[in-house]
Amino acid sequence: MDSPAISTASFSDEEDLEAYLASYVPLSTLPTPPPVKERDLSDLSAISMHEAVVLTPDLAGPATCLANLVPSNACLLRPSVSTIHNFLLRSDLPLEIIGLAACILDALSSRFAPAWRKAASLEPEVAVLSALSLAAAYLDDSQKSARYWAQVISADRYTAKQINATNMSILFDIDYGLQSFTPDMIAEAILDMRRVGNVINGFVPENESAAAEPEGRRTKPKLKLQGTTVMVNGLHTPEPSP
Numbered sequence: 001m002d003s004p005a006i007s008t009a010s011f012s013d014e015e016d017l018e019a020y021l022a023s024y025v026p027l028s029t030l031p032t033p034p035p036v037k038e039r040d041l042s043d044l045s046a047i048s049m050h051e052a053v054v055l056t057p058d059l060a061g062p063a064t065c066l067a068n069l070v071p072s073n074a075c076l077l078r079p080s081v082s083t084i085h086n087f088l089l090r091s092d093l094p095l096e097i098i099g100l101a102a103c104i105l106d107a108l109s110s111r112f113a114p115a116w117r118k119a120a121s122l123e124p125e126v127a128v129l130s131a132l133s134l135a136a137a138y139l140d141d142s143q144k145s146a147r148y149w150a151q152v153i154s155a156d157r158y159t160a161k162q163i164n165a166t167n168m169s170i171l172f173d174i175d176y177g178l179q180s181f182t183p184d185m186i187a188e189a190i191l192d193m194r195r196v197g198n199v200i201n202g203f204v205p206e207n208e209s210a211a212a213e214p215e216g217r218r219t220k221p222k223l224k225l226q227g228t229t230v231m232v233n234g235l236h237t238p239e240p241s242p
Helices: 014-022 057-069 081-091 095-107 112-119 125-139 146-153 160-173 183-200 206-212
Strands: 228-232 235-239
Touching: 057 081, 057 095, 057 125, 057 183, 081 125, 081 146, 095 125, 095 183, 112 160, 125 146, 125 160, 146 160
Parallel strands: none
Antiparallel strands: 228 235
16 A cells, blocks of 8 residues: 655645544555553653753754754754753654654755744744654554644643644645655664764764774773763753763
């Protein structure tokens, strides 16, 4: 069964959009990620989406990459990495889905921003949230509604209407071509996120550090940051501080 070929679709309501996404058939060569867990969010209820949040080592790279992939002409200020980190923390998505979301954002053209602002003037972080929701709808068998992404994942920062409007703008800009993103493209996006995470967390792979140093030269061991990092004035700072 092929995914629906639609180049100029329009959706009148949330149900139409969800029905369209439900009819998509992912590439057979894509690995099927484990089901998204219905995690207990009670421990996250105190996290404010407007406050700086500690960046966990495994999500610092993905959150930073997703923030950097939002088109520059779509926002006056760059998206908040800590806010996007919260989306990832709450959604607990597999890397395959996050990687596909990165591919979706990277594919957006210069025409996306004007059309998106015309549909709804929004904060840039919602573009990331929508990319995550589209990627999850495409790769995960269990469909999550726009209300779920609005109420649970964004903690009511955005509405289902805003997320649906952004979903439609993204799908229109990429010509509804979710099936065009190959496993290799997703794997490369995941690799990029891991590289960025390594830089943020102060980790240098042994093979890279060995290649960078002359043979026989003894150097001091590299400091490896443990624990987490925290955003302070836009910079990643290790926590706890030495």
